Amino acid sequence: MLITVRSLTKAYGAIVVLHDVSFVLNASDRIGVVGPNGVGKSTLLRILIGQEEPESGKVSLAPDVEVGYQPQQASDHLQGGGTSIQDLLLQATGNLRQLEERMHELEMAMAMADADHIDPLLNEYSHVSGRFQDLGGYEIDYRIEQIMSGLHINALPRERNVEILSGGERARVGLAALLLRSPDVLLLDEPTNHLDFASMEWLESYLTNYRGALLMVSHDRQFLNRAVNQIFEINENDRSLHSYTGNYDAYVQTQANARAKWEVDYERQQEEMQELRKRIKDAERNVGHANRTAPRDNDKFVRYFLAQGKQNAVSSIVRTAEVRLERIEANPIPKPPELIRVKSQFTTEPLRSQEVITLINVSKQFGEKKLFQDITHTIRPEARILLTGPNGAGKTTLFKIIMGQEQPDSGQVQLASGVRIGYLSQEAETIDPDKTVLEAYRHQQVGFEGEFIGRLLGYGLFRLEDMQKKVRSLSHGQKRKLEIACLMAQHPNVLLLDEPTNYISLDVLEAFEEAILQFPGPVIAISHDRWFIQRYGGELWTLDQGQLSINTERASGYLHSTWQDVD
Template sequence: MPGYSTLLAPPMLEKHVDKRGFMLLTVKNISKTYGIIAVLNDISFVLNRQERIGLVGPNGVGKSTLLHILTGQENADQGSISYAHGVEYGFLAQSTPDFYGRTIDDLLLESVGNLRQLEVRMHQLEQLMAQSGEPKELDQLLEEYNTVSTQFVERGGYELDHHIDRVLAGLRIDYLPRTRPVSTLSGGEKARVGLAALLLRSPDVLLLDEPTNHLDFASIDWLEGYLADYHGALLVVSHDRHFLNKAVNHIFEIDEHQHQLKMYTGNYDAYVEAKKAERIQWEETYERQQEEMQLLRKRIRELRQSASRSSFGPPRDNDKNALYGHTQSKQSSSASRLRGAEQQLKQLEAEALPRPPKILRVNSQFNPEQAIQSEIVIRLSQISKSFGDRTIVRHINAEVNADARILLTGENGTGKTTLFKMIMGLETPDAGEIQFSPSARIGYLPQDPLLDPEKTVIETYRYDQIGYEDELTGRLIGYGLFKLEDMQKKVAQLSLGQKRKLEIARLMARNPNVLLLDEPTNYISLDILEAFEHALLNFPGPVIAITHDRWFMQRVGGITWELKDGQLVTREPPQLVR
């Protein structure tokens, strides 16, 4: 199943130590390129039992590619991957597959199949031990039985039915009939069912790519607690800063310049502080080295000029022999000092730190062409919407002011995106009326990127815009979201995060004065996210954002609307505890 798998270490991967040991996964010198573009460069690390690793880095830097290599979905150009003998890994990708032809129950039964196999093997071993009369054979059977029974206990084999109920309830999908085909679920429901099946399988190594994208507050809190008690190891790509603070104890960063792995101890906050200190030290050391080299170059020039003058200076007296000896001694001393300075400079240049790269400045600024002319920009009057027997919203009344900051929350499936689509005219309410200020120009960012995969980056950006391609290219590069070499890439070549950046760029190009953002922080790397939040803080018009990102909510502020039982309820935003 692409995008969701739990497999034994593939046979082409080198076996390592027994999984009862500490090391579960060893990665040595992995490199990967696409054409002339280096994505991963000499990546090496070890993943130990009960380690919690957060993998971060800019969009397109190779985080998902690394996970695909670890799961055998892609091949590295060089290097090796070795799982401990018998280690099982589980992978959850950003894009959840449709699971065609499968019901929820099918996935759950498949996910716990390894526990059933362990249980069967335990009973077989019990019978064999009862029949065995050979001490050596009995010792071997007992050793295997201890291994199998330990795995069975660690994975919750004796509490399987309770475990299934607990996971489904924790991810807020226990309301779904288990006979329902997975292909009929919403995107968020599919993602949570896939995550539930993966957690129930209880692999030794969990590889998760943006696991919180489709989770509400309660589900994220539950997942953080679940992972804290998990018996195996975790390697997770995430943009959720609060989740990284709670769920991981190390940060691995893929550097966008060298494409190498840098390791930091602690959670996200510790990583940020370490990065700041590292940058300051790098800049200070670089400046000292540059000053020292400049002084040496100046000294070398002076010594060369001095040597040149002394070589051609006129004699000052008639003692030519004494003068010759004095000159020779002086020239020899100058030459020695010159050689010493040159050698010192050569050594400094060989060991010199590279210039610290410029910090990416993302100019994600919204510049509305027209200011809002009304105090009330959007008015919802008695809005109702149902799908079949299910009521999504019921007689909703609400107003959006010109300077509003509204955070729209609620459990998955309550109708938040449907409400947005009604405001945008993409869905028609069954009853009620939506009114807009005549000066309102709405910009909408959907939850998942909706782009033509065959178009290039610049073709996608320039669509429905007026202007020459060079001018539009310069504008897009000016945002700081893409580089010149990205312009002719096809959308299909971009990561989900890069696609998200392209949609943000298109949104800014439309110059809206009202923003409707559906899970705006999904897929965006942490560097871009900070700049995007800053742009929203300075946006002059109203912003309504569907979000479960607690850090984002604290940063943007405003009021919180919770959609619950078809009604909008004003709530206090969740407090961020670090």
């Protein structure tokens, strides 16, 4: 047992996010943590590493256990301060470097020692070299190259400062440093958010063969299916933790079966309680009727005898029914909580033009790096486009050029009359952290407060008690839900979606995906979520090494063939 958690409870003010959570983490465990946004998944990881304290309960680590943690946002964990990539790698392998230096010192000492002093040096050397070997010291240079290549950051100059890296690069460098440490326990919070297809596939394989334990929060259904053998679900209603054996698909099926049985058992018990109450009521009515009815022979003794016999029989029936009813009412099957139905839905006017967006010889570069050149294409109303390519290829920049937020170096973008572009960024860049949820949602809209509250509640993304929460207090997933709500409120007729499934909990994903599929206008999506891509389909646009290639083959078919090759 590497980590033992007993009766953990955590609250922020009056809001309980974790309640009576208990579990044991063993060396062979590969666990995925799921649950709606805001239920305390990231909080649980921070408590495990000691960044936050629980209200009650205890976290116990086995002796000498090393725990490594990667947060959702690299900026939450990696502070630059002049630190270079090489510095981070050396820090990650610090123990190995120290052991290696000590081995060299001992080798020199043994070469000069006489026979009387050699034994203690040999004993220490045996211990240090054994530890060095166990930690993979003889393979460290190979491991650095393997991990950096696997995460597609081996081309980054090692002397580059962490502060000037992009968010995606910083996340991958931080993950590389963590993997190099090879801690006994890996705690990962949304590790796939900034990875491209090749990096995700490499990480899946790496984690499958990892010698330590893994506990990770993830919304990536394909990743969960391939990388974990157990699911922890944090329940939204009671904030308790429930464990399920198997991967994500097995969890969904088990949960569905359990929910169906719960509903059947509850209805059956409700029917039994209703029948018992009716039996008691009918029996009492029959006793009263018997007492009022006299026998024909007018024999008082017979009348009394018959009445007593009937009354005793009825009393027995009543008592039996009452005892059964009392037992049920003392420990009833609770009513299954009503499932929150997320109603993501876009309402917009259809486009009249058949040429919605026209790109004419669009080119862009930063310094010596050419992102793309001479892109010429027309986007039509029914378009479904998946924009893919390596990190840093310029996908987000192309979006910003289409929206007019950045200017191309050459070429032009023409938008049809009446185009209203709805943009979902990778991060919650446009939301004022000092506004409340309600204020952020109603920004630049006209109407009464009650109308906006009604719409937010109608989406199923927030509860009434969330309306006055400050944006800065929301989890990354809750901010993402607020962005989706604001996006729907704009009534766009064109969607540009940059990693739309990032940070969204699994309960929201399917409803949002369905809304995208039903959207009446053109949609261009940047995504590395393989499950989403399989549903989305569409044309495949690949941006790589300055060139945009367009494949009319459905993106899902392309990805399927790619996964087959990898497997």
